Amino acid sequence: MNKIFVIIKREYITRVRKKSFIIMTILAPIFMAAIIILPIIFMMSDKDKEFKKIAVIEDGSDLFRDVIPNTNDAQYVYLENTNVNELKRSFEEQGYYGILYISPELVNIPNAIQLISKKTPPIGLIDHINSSLKKEIEKQKLLAYNIQDLDNIIKNINTQVSVQTIKIDDAGQVKETSTGIAMALAYIGGLLMYMLVFIFGSQVMRGVIEEKTSRIVEVIVSSVKPIQLMMGKIIGIALVGLTQFLTWVILSIAVVAFVQGTVLKKTDLTEITQTLPQDIMTKNQPAIESTQVSSVEISPELAEFSKIFESAINQDWLLIILSFIFYFITGYLLYASVFAAIGSAVDNETETQQFMMPVTIPIIVGLMVALGTMQNPESSLSFWCSLIPLTSPIVMIARIPFGVPAWQLTLSMGLMVITFIAFVWMAARIYRTGILMYGKKTSWKEIWKWLKYSG
């Protein structure tokens, strides 16, 4: 037993010390954090953008006078009696960013409008112009119907809908969830599982091939049993994977704490998030008057973000992380032992192709179904694939954020344990024969024979 630890230690240390591992482990969360934080920073630094003054010229009418409201970063100046062609030559000297040239036909012809500028205008600016004019044209068209009290009617119709999703667990506890977050978790979880099984599984395969081609394997199996060497390698690499995963979790928590502590501090996250579910929860919670005051200044984007953020915190992280670890360990053991068996059957990496196909297919099917699960977590395909052991590690991980009945989870886990034990057993039998076979191209028939050889 002692010897397997010596093997695990070597497999672990030689990999963890590699530069590529250290870089990957530290850089990946920083990269992820950048993906999360950068949009917020952009969102918040909106005000720092270059201020643009835009000249609005109408050709022969004044239908659209002062229709486009000024925004934080752009001012729309309506110019009368100005020749477009003259202004085109000198608008920059006069301090204008561009000229918006509106033709009176605009009411009927949607593209009878031009924005002339030296630079490519930002998409936000164009959106703003489009929507303002669209509203105005709609209004004018409605006016043509001579409806009484139209202004009030329009105000009244103007509605916004945002579904709030509330999940009630068996204990009757209410949690606000976000389907968006569940989808994101399903996506990240499924993809991560797929990548980890693939990356570390094929590391096992490469490790076995390395031992075989460097011819050290016979030296080692004269000291330890082949299965000890195989399991030592598989476990050692699993620990490398777990180290990487846990480092990522810890760094992510640190990043989240950092985001919470610094970026969102100005708007005081907890207060906003309390005001949001307030509408629903006023019955059991006294309204906090003061919160209204502080939430007034919050930009809607930031409030939305904070809501998502809060809902993310509401996810059942313990279940997600524990089941992720479970499925990682068993799924990985299952696939890694198959990869080890493949590695033992070949002489070099190019020969692995013929055996890789049947192994890759269930993993890829798993990933595909996991991605489908994001859209439709209750589909029967997702259900079956989350029970079948070859795909369940990836699919179940994608289902868990949406909530999975306990019996399904238990059944899936039970099947997984039985299957991985069976696979490890078969792989070990192939492995112990395969590692000592040199120079002959292995066929499926050959592998089948190895399975039946006695010790």
Added chain:
Amino acid sequence: MSLFEARNIVKQFGSFTALDNVSVSVPEQCIYGLLGPNGAGKTTLIRIINQITGPDSGELFLNGKKLMPDDVRFIGYLPEERGLYKKMKVGEQALYLAQLKGLSRTEAMKRLKYWFKKLDIIDWWGKKVEELSKGMQQKVQFITTVLHEPKLIIFDEPFTGFDPVNANIIKNEILFLRERGATIIFSTHNMSSVEELCDNITLINKARTILEGSVNKIRSEWGGNEFDVTLRGDVSPGRNDLFSVLNQQSENGNTSLRIKTSGKTLTNDILNFLMQSGEILSFNPFRPSMNEIFIRVVKSRN
């Protein structure tokens, strides 16, 4: 008493029989040659001794007791197909292999330093294996094979990859190990090293033992009734009924003969007859080389 014994070993791979009722008995402190053409079953037997694979039937004994899985610490094995982790440092790797044999880290370190100095590779301790020449890698492998002071050491083609100087160093180390009490099983195709080193041999062909015994005895037996004679001058013994001449050559004015007697002839009668032809410079019973015996035995069986 024999240190190691294998009795009636049978091993089959599917329908192919690798070993068919093979028995080997290796006396203590002996260098025992395990010979045979490629594919004869030597490697399978060696792997069975090392418990890498198990026999289908038959028994193995070490020191009179049944061989147990834990006995690997008493056995050292240098396989023919051998190598090291290329990216790993030499010292670390040697430590790793020693620990797998059950040595503690500190003990392994102490012994490794001794051996690395002895074989003059201590400067390479911190280098990666891929930076080493093949001969140096072989030295590291030799050290890791004998480091745990096994009672039984199995060398499969130990001299490949060595230049003559280093091969000689390793040869002397093997003899030294034997002197200190180790028993050695030596598998090779190099028959001159068998003559030089081995006390006993077993020759396996097509899964069966076809020749076994002490090297000296085998060679004299296979020499039959042949003698090598050198006579001064360019002479030729006449036809006679004492012996027949198998081969005759003249060298530096002398004549070399290989003669074969009927077996019942007295040596003195032959000498008497030869003296009439000329001055006898040498008269030796002919001992065929192991190489010749090997070829003859294997060919006769095929």
